[in-house]
Amino acid sequence: MTHKLRLSVVIGVHNAETVIAECLAALERQDGRAHAEIIVADSSTDGTPEIVRRQFPDVRLLHSDAPLALPQLRGRGIAAAQGEIIAVIDAYSIVDEGWILETLKAHDTHPHVVIGGSVDLHEACRRSVAAWAIYINEYGMFMPPVPHGETWILPGSNIAYKRRALFDAQDQPRFGDFWKTFANWDLESAGQPLLLVPGMGVRLRKPISFLDFLRTRVDHGRCFGGMRVASRPLGERVVRAASCLLVPFVLQYRWSRAYLPKRRRLGVFLLTLPLQLLLFGTWAIGECVGYLRGPGPACRRLFY
Numbered sequence: 001m002t003h004k005l006r007l008s009v010v011i012g013v014h015n016a017e018t019v020i021a022e023c024l025a026a027l028e029r030q031d032g033r034a035h036a037e038i039i040v041a042d043s044s045t046d047g048t049p050e051i052v053r054r055q056f057p058d059v060r061l062l063h064s065d066a067p068l069a070l071p072q073l074r075g076r077g078i079a080a081a082q083g084e085i086i087a088v089i090d091a092y093s094i095v096d097e098g099w100i101l102e103t104l105k106a107h108d109t110h111p112h113v114v115i116g117g118s119v120d121l122h123e124a125c126r127r128s129v130a131a132w133a134i135y136i137n138e139y140g141m142f143m144p145p146v147p148h149g150e151t152w153i154l155p156g157s158n159i160a161y162k163r164r165a166l167f168d169a170q171d172q173p174r175f176g177d178f179w180k181t182f183a184n185w186d187l188e189s190a191g192q193p194l195l196l197v198p199g200m201g202v203r204l205r206k207p208i209s210f211l212d213f214l215r216t217r218v219d220h221g222r223c224f225g226g227m228r229v230a231s232r233p234l235g236e237r238v239v240r241a242a243s244c245l246l247v248p249f250v251l252q253y254r255w256s257r258a259y260l261p262k263r264r265r266l267g268v269f270l271l272t273l274p275l276q277l278l279l280f281g282t283w284a285i286g287e288c289v290g291y292l293r294g295p296g297p298a299c300r301r302l303f304y
Contacts, residue, residue, distance in 0.1 A: 016048050105199070130210040
């Protein structure tokens, strides 16, 4: 199938009425917008769908009354996408000026099928220590400046795929629910390395309370652990569960190693270290439970 549309931007949304207008407005005023479609896959119970319909009539809204989790929403959006390049961002992602053109340029310039960019904190000077801890825990390693080159991980809130990475030869989606981590692992196993480019920048505006975010770390960790060992023997699951004792320190080391060379906001980074360790430790508890008992209901509770 021939696709003339250059770019599809897929946004999975659940109850984001406080941020969705700013997210979509940043996309609407982009140079290159004429070559892009914007798809909002939504399962909100607040005013999000009404805001999209009223303020952004050119945006394609896929609304579901069922409370779909974020991977399910992203999967629906990707399945409907028509672009040669399919980008995935969050409702909390405010794209930088020139983001569409930079995304297309990155894919035109590089053969890599998976390319991601930087994630900065929106209005950083106004954010609390808790907001900084949440940002660093999720995206601190992607704070600008980021190096240009192949990498082992990319941000789920700022990533773009060549269509053939997500669709087969019959133009059918390769993935139902879209789990960025597992999709990228599959592509890497097939010889497709991940590429990070500085020009694709977004800013995170995530008005989530620290306690709510802390709760979701348990669900994220359990979902990840349960999916990772699905159908694996009990012995492997027990060994991985035991290794969770090291997970907070391994993750903190990796994040620190990526963050510190940037030489930005080092005081804030040090100030948030106890909260970061709490978040990584909470993830590790969930991951351990996932290894031993499976994902349970955790995957269905991941709305952001």
